[in-house]
Amino acid sequence: MKVLVIGGGGREHAMAWKLAQSPKVQMVYVAPGNGGTALDARLHNLAITDIVALRQWAQENKIGVTLVGPEGPLAAGVVDEFRQHGLRIFGPTKAAAQLESSKAFSKSFMRRHGIPTAEYATFSDPITAHTYVNQMGAPIVVKADGLAAGKGVVVAMTLEEAHAAIDFMLVDNTLGVTHNEGGARVVIEEFLEGEEASFMVLCDGRNVVPLATSQDHKRLLDGDNGPNTGGMGAYSPAPVVTPQVHARAMREIILPTLKGMEKDGIPYTGFLYAGLMIDAQGQVKTLEFNCRMGDPETQPILMRLKTDFLDLLLSATEGAGGTSFENLELEWDRRTALGVVMAAHGYPAAPRKGDVVAGLPKESDDAMVFHAGTALVDGQLQTSGGRVLCVTALGDSVRQVQQRVYQNLQGIAFDGMQYRTDIGYRAVKG
Numbered sequence: 001m002k003v004l005v006i007g008g009g010g011r012e013h014a015m016a017w018k019l020a021q022s023p024k025v026q027m028v029y030v031a032p033g034n035g036g037t038a039l040d041a042r043l044h045n046l047a048i049t050d051i052v053a054l055r056q057w058a059q060e061n062k063i064g065v066t067l068v069g070p071e072g073p074l075a076a077g078v079v080d081e082f083r084q085h086g087l088r089i090f091g092p093t094k095a096a097a098q099l100e101s102s103k104a105f106s107k108s109f110m111r112r113h114g115i116p117t118a119e120y121a122t123f124s125d126p127i128t129a130h131t132y133v134n135q136m137g138a139p140i141v142v143k144a145d146g147l148a149a150g151k152g153v154v155v156a157m158t159l160e161e162a163h164a165a166i167d168f169m170l171v172d173n174t175l176g177v178t179h180n181e182g183g184a185r186v187v188i189e190e191f192l193e194g195e196e197a198s199f200m201v202l203c204d205g206r207n208v209v210p211l212a213t214s215q216d217h218k219r220l221l222d223g224d225n226g227p228n229t230g231g232m233g234a235y236s237p238a239p240v241v242t243p244q245v246h247a248r249a250m251r252e253i254i255l256p257t258l259k260g261m262e263k264d265g266i267p268y269t270g271f272l273y274a275g276l277m278i279d280a281q282g283q284v285k286t287l288e289f290n291c292r293m294g295d296p297e298t299q300p301i302l303m304r305l306k307t308d309f310l311d312l313l314l315s316a317t318e319g320a321g322g323t324s325f326e327n328l329e330l331e332w333d334r335r336t337a338l339g340v341v342m343a344a345h346g347y348p349a350a351p352r353k354g355d356v357v358a359g360l361p362k363e364s365d366d367a368m369v370f371h372a373g374t375a376l377v378d379g380q381l382q383t384s385g386g387r388v389l390c391v392t393a394l395g396d397s398v399r400q401v402q403q404r405v406y407q408n409l410q411g412i413a414f415d416g417m418q419y420r421t422d423i424g425y426r427a428v429k430g
């Protein structure tokens, strides 16, 4: 079978790498892919990003199943386009992807269906937003309504920061947010305390299968300092997700979400990612939904997946509400996987492109360097985006895998590279 992966980040490199391991896969195409997928003989880059052109290409080339990595094409309706033409594709429809593409949609969905999340209000008028913030006080969280590539959230520790965020999102409008119908809006919500974890499941419209748990590191600098990023490193499993927390997340968040979407007439198919905030009492609240797998969480998670990834996608796309999923149990490597992101000079504000990347280690069964912002230019590997590489490995403990990854990373070099030296620290404290 020929398969297509849409996207060009580290997550998509990991997805393509995993699919290529399936004995039933004849060729994996990655559109548009990156320098790493270009270098890999088992993968083939495709320079198409337009959704209709991709669908036509998939028809002409008899692609058996398509997997969508990022939120952009999902929110633009790639799943609807492929399905309308009888093509098999794994992901949510445009309507279902609103769980991520509109904070206003996902918050009102959660309120309506009793899914635990922070208290909130939605505003399009800056004056009422400012008044609300003054009433509520700080700390408080201001979120842009549309897709903003991880830059649409300000956790304001002071009222000044909150007011500035409102002006920035509603008045200046310089964030580069893809606005939803009705123009710029913000969601202002209660500040939650606790430890975060990434909780991802696979949905076929009715049934769900949880993936292994993981934890991301969103801030640029060690100790969770500095600006928010797309994610600077992740590991799996995340011990903060105890069996009790896991059961609560399934019972209070994931299952009601699936049921609620079905009831609202928008059955959810695809990966669903709930960002969890877990408090000291083990109570779980939903910080956000993403309609896809996380990046970089996917890289360590797929390193641990032993089940054939193609089989998984095929059973998930057999038909909404199919029974093939019901008894599906995924098999995971018992070891811990951990990935450290190496980012470009200037990331996240203004990443520089064109730096030469050298010293990549050889790939092995339990160590892999996934590429994200890299490109092959005249046979030379160069940086081409903010997050450049994710150096990933398996190990018997968090401490051991940390050592391994940081050792493998030593030889890699490009001008201006930035990475955190403490990925996994929450799991090794004490």
Ligand code: AMP
Binding pocket: 118, 141, 143, 150, 153, 155, 189, 190, 191, 192, 193, 196, 218, 275, 287, 288
């Ligand atoms: P989001 O894109 O909604 O996940 O927000 C990005 C990051 O902002 C999250 O990973 C949290 O670290 C932080 N955050 C979002 N909402 C809240 C909240 N209500 N309370 C505290 N921190 C939050």
Ligand code: GLY
Binding pocket: 216, 230, 231, 290, 293, 294, 295, 296, 297
């Ligand atoms: N790493 C967080 C995300 O993918 O949204």
